[in-house]
Amino acid sequence: MVGLRERKKQRTRRALVEAALKLFDEKGFEATTLAEIAAGADVSTRTFFSYFAGKEDVVFGDTKGWLDTAVAEWAARAPAESPADLLLSMIDEGRDHATVHTDLTIEEATLLTRLIMSEPALQARALHLLFDSQLTLARALHEAYAGELDLTDAAAAVGAIAGAVKLAVFASLDGNPSPDQVWRTARRAAELAASGLRTLGRRPS
């Protein structure tokens, strides 16, 4: 089923991503022009746009796609657990999910992180992506726990966990933590949000 055409397209796509990442790394996101990326992948500038909707999309690849898929899967299981527990287990499983559904090397992942951290445009895009899936998840939970959880509360719950994790992880990123440390930070933040902030105030671990 994977004819020459498909194979070629995949190759071109990868070439574009690699060329782009290389250039972004070397000269920065802003300073890299689409013309250069296209040249690096040996295609015309116009062709770039039949693979990606814009410069930023090279960086985020199919993030939206698998975020939506993951959200749908989790939501489907919802009724089995309490909202809080479900949200927590998502963090844990997200870890595996991420490693499986992403085809990036550690180096690439690190580079992407650095890029997103430093480029405002990418940061904004990332936040937007995250926000959208939170909304999707909230709606899904609202459906899943029909009658027990109104949309606003579902949104508040999802937002609280996601917000806690997001900000905690980001804040911790300064110290160049290992992926493992990042996940630990995420889990702690999620626990904190689930248990309530009132438990705060004294020295944490």
Add this chain to the structure above:
Amino acid sequence: MVGLRERKKQRTRRALVEAALKLFDEKGFEATTLAEIAAGADVSTRTFFSYFAGKEDVVFGDTKGWLDTAVAEWAARAPAESPADLLLSMIDEGRDHATVHTDLTIEEATLLTRLIMSEPALQARALHLLFDSQLTLARALHEAYAGELDLTDAAAAVGAIAGAVKLAVFASLDGNPSPDQVWRTARRAAELAASGLRTLGRRPS
């Protein structure tokens, strides 16, 4: 100290904002060109950029400025209350703060909300703005509660409250709520985050 020069600049700025808002309302954000905005304010296109860094900035005005100011003020008071209470009181006071420090009519505010809700680019920008001040606030809290609250926990706390409020409010916006209802939603979401999500699961109010 308010010579002709200053007055004129303020007038031009207001003219630009008004022209832009009018056009955005009529034809949408994307469809409006800078040339049209400039024409509407009777200045050259180039002049637009000496007032705003870009098209999006017309919409957000000095949001970043007063967000930062507000954050600084709140953080200064921090040691007086527990982190959770401080965060909660920020919601309440934010309401007054917003009405005082904003020079928009209700109609304009409504229009801006609609715009931001519908234009992805503006949404992304808004999220980014919010994110930045959360980070600032988290750092400020970390300083304020020196020794008692590590940065990651501070970030988690701020992120949880802000995330809950953000998503809950956004989700509730579908029903064209009154400003008052919006603030109530915000407060409920904040309470929820502060008390912990585990309190969820049964019918809320």
Add this chain to the structure above:
DNA sequence: TGAAAAATTTCAATGAATGAAAAAGTAGAG
């Protein structure tokens, strides 16, 4: 092979954003 279908390239335009130099307007001294 020889189309039909799909992808790529070329060409042309629009619109945002920015730099630089020329032109207009404003403040203040005399």
Add this chain to the structure above:
DNA sequence: CTCTACTTTTTCATTCATTGAAATTTTTCA
């Protein structure tokens, strides 16, 4: 009032992202 220093605005020219359309090349398959 009027000249000069200082600011702002306007013009002009350019770069770059993004998009549409037509022409061209590739791939697929009967």
